Amino acid sequence: MEAKNQLFDHVAQLLDEVKAYAINDAASLEQFRIRFLGSKNILKDVFAGIKDVPNERKKEFGQQVNAVKQLAEQRFSELEAQFKQKETDNGADVDVTRPSQTKPAGARHPVTLVKDELMQIFIRLNYTVVDGPEIEDDWHNFSALGMPEDHPARDMQDTFYVSTEPPVLLRTHTSNVQIRVMDALRKSGKQPPVRIVALGRTYRNETISARAHCTFNQIELLYIDEGVTFADMKQTLLYLAQELYGEKTTIRLRPSYFPFTEPSAEMDVSCFVCGGNGCAICKHSGWVEIGGCGMVDPVVLENCGIDSEKYTGFAFGFGLERIAILKYKINDIRLFTENDLRFLKQFEHL
């Protein structure tokens, strides 16, 4: 009888032990597992004593041993989950099948969006996209474009000089690329056609305000071949306007002056906000000014060694910020260069 009570006492002790077992890390959890749940666990030994228990108490004995086992299993599974989580947090246990945490990809700058769109439009028309230097000499930025020294038109573009003798400057427009491209053509011994588009940064010594900035971007287009006419230019501009602002858009050309084109014009598009009825964007005129264009002045062609009797061409130059301002209804040109995330984030979905 004594021996049998001892067996029951032992089981009760084990139950207390399971309850009180101090498990505070993965190592002590493993000790606990080996003692109570391992292949040679102590409960197996205790259970083997059942043969000495009288029949009428065998069931009770079995139940008590089982209760210890169940409690041990319960504690083990709870703590195992807890320690597993800790290990994962420490990076010890990496689940490569888990979906990754996505990081914000950032947004494209509105000027980049406009640049890309314009590039696509002219690539479809078989134009070649070219680049030119932002630091330029006087010849490519001014003189070759019909603006020799002391020409009053130079005053239209207040210039940042890097050095004055010889004059090196930050280009005031992308029209320098016209000269670069024609120079390269001459050097390679080739003749027109020339069909290029250039997009890039330009600089002017302007006081910064909501409407003007000392740095901005332009698109420049140049097409030279035999028999290129003003009508070709007009059709290209109409196509551009409709691609940018929709099929219903129309254009108008107003006489203007540029030293490198003759005749010269200013292009307006019908207001794409009000459809020409008049609104705040078009200042109730129904038209929005986009930029300058014209037939390449024969002087410019001759400056670059192109026979102006044989070849004609057209060119235009527009401000990209202006196109973006109208397209995305931006009211301050300074926003383009301030890198304010609240502004830039608005273009995330585009």
Ligand code: DAH
């Ligand atoms: N370069 C001129 C400017 O920045 C814009 C321009 C006008 C470019 C007429 C052209 C053109 O190619 O034909 O104000």
